[in-house]
Amino acid sequence: MSLLTVDIDEAGYKLQEAVISHVAFKLERSSLTGMIGANGAGKSTTIKAILQELPFVEGHVVREEGTSYSYIPERPIYYDELTLWEHFEFVAAVEQLGEGHLLYAKSLLKKFRLADRIHEFPATFSKGMQQKGMIALALFTKPDLLIIDEPFMGLDPGSTKMLLDMLDEEKEKGTGILMCTHILDTAQRVCDSFIVIEQGTVKACGRLNEVLAKCGAEDGSLYSCIDTVDDGDE
Numbered sequence: 001m002s003l004l005t006v007d008i009d010e011a012g013y014k015l016q017e018a019v020i021s022h023v024a025f026k027l028e029r030s031s032l033t034g035m036i037g038a039n040g041a042g043k044s045t046t047i048k049a050i051l052q053e054l055p056f057v058e059g060h061v062v063r064e065e066g067t068s069y070s071y072i073p074e075r076p077i078y079y080d081e082l083t084l085w086e087h088f089e090f091v092a093a094v095e096q097l098g099e100g101h102l103l104y105a106k107s108l109l110k111k112f113r114l115a116d117r118i119h120e121f122p123a124t125f126s127k128g129m130q131q132k133g134m135i136a137l138a139l140f141t142k143p144d145l146l147i148i149d150e151p152f153m154g155l156d157p158g159s160t161k162m163l164l165d166m167l168d169e170e171k172e173k174g175t176g177i178l179m180c181t182h183i184l185d186t187a188q189r190v191c192d193s194f195i196v197i198e199q200g201t202v203k204a205c206g207r208l209n210e211v212l213a214k215c216g217a218e219d220g221s222l223y224s225c226i227d228t229v230d231d232g233d234e
């Protein structure tokens, strides 16, 4: 059985008003899958459907039994009244995680150079610092499945490299990763497979060569798979 099986007929924000339709794919352990598509194509909506955060989803989203997941949202979300470290303690308490996980959290925060800021409120952090805190919060739970929406936003080059190394390490541990991104050069280099979303449905899905062939991308670039040109027909 796959780590995650997605087979959505229709889903949206209002009953019977589909924003995505016929979105089907599988995610395996030890793999990094890039979900790409133009603005408004339906990537975040697909993630929300997987996370069961939409009022209307017809179809199936099935996670392998007993597996855990973490989600890194496009925009960092923190509780105003908790310091960064209190977020870790809160998640550890809710998910019944032990001292080993909190030690791992400290090592992640050190890597991201946040160790000396853990007793501050994340609202006072820069955008990139907030994003790094979110990444550490997602990783310290040691999830089987990691879902990330636009992870590189706001990260400096060193942190971007560190995140890519961390994703590699996660894969080696067996984690299955689904990552939405517009940074296509990086996606093309690091992802094992791709899902191209266009107008709320899957345009192509599979390994790089399969996706490029399906999209007719003769220049061998994922950029050619994304229809961003407004043809002015409206």
Ligand SMILES: Nc1ncnc2c1ncn2[C@@H]1O[C@H](COP(=O)(O)OP(=O)(O)OP(=O)(O)O)[C@@H](O)[C@H]1O
Binding pocket: 013, 019, 037, 038, 039, 040, 041, 042, 043, 044, 045, 046
């Ligand atoms: N909360 C919402 N309520 C109603 N419609 C929404 C909501 N969020 C998104 N949509 C609509 O769903 C469609 C798909 O949006 P979605 O956010 O999934 O796109 P995306 O591919 O993630 O785009 P981007 O690259 O800009 O983040 C858009 O037409 C958008 O207007």
